[in-house]
Structures are given as structure tokens and as C-alpha cells.
Amino acid sequence: MLTKTLAAMILVTGCATTQRFSSTEPTGHGASLVLDTAHARSDEAAPWFPALAQPAALPHAQALRQELVSFGEDRYSLGVRVCVGGSGAVDNVELTDSSGIATLDAVALRDIKAWQFVPFAAPAALHTCKPFTISYRPQ
Secondary structure, eight states: OOOOOOOOOOEEEEETTTTEEEEEEEOSSSOEEEEEOTTSOOOOOOOOOOOBSSOOOOHHHHTTHHHHHHTTOSOEEEEEEEEEETTSBEEEEEEEEOOSOHHHHHHHHHHHHTOBBOOOOOOTTOEEEEEEEEEEOOO
């Protein structure tokens, strides 16, 4: 009795410069199937971040109003990276660009940590992050 063994082989290749992907798989009938995605449309997801559930506020920064006004600036800007979990709570906030006033940076980070965003469906360990530039005008 003659036993034939048919082994399936899959060959996958890709090119980073042309973003071309192809897959060759023998069908077992002397033919092969080639998948070429070079001309396929991309289905990349757009960046997404939840909306604030309530207006953004920096109440502790307002307590520094007199000090900030005394510096003679009408506006202070700082860069932050905010990470939000599925519950809408801020999981992490990092200072990426200082306002130049250490106390303002510290209280702004504390206030931003208390912000609440609209909850979204996600596993507990998943969070989404976004950089922001905060412009603060003491009034």
C-alpha cells in the first residue's frame, strides 16, 4: 500500500518599503493561492480619545492667581500627556512641557488627575492617552 503524505506549507513575505504583503499556500492540487495586498485599501483606525464628561477646570491653579498675575504674564501654557481608562477616570498624567512655574505645573497635574471623561467599553488594563497643551489665564 502506497501512502502519500501531503504537507501544507505557507510562505508569507512582506516588504517594509513598499508595504506589500503576499502569502503563497499550496492547495494540494498542483495550484497555489497568492494573496497580494499591495493594492488593498487600508483600514487603519483613526486616533480616538473620550470627551470630557464635565468642563475642564484647574481650581487649584486659581488659588495661585495673585502670584501668577505678579509675574506679569497674561497666559501660561504647559504640555501634558493624559491617559484615561475605560471608567473615564484619568489613570496617569505626565508633564511634557513646563509652564516655567513649578507650583503651577504641580497643581495643574493634580487638577487634571481629577478630571472625568466619558466612560467607554474597554478591558480594565486598557487606557488611551493623548497629549494636550493647556493654556491658563489667571483672571
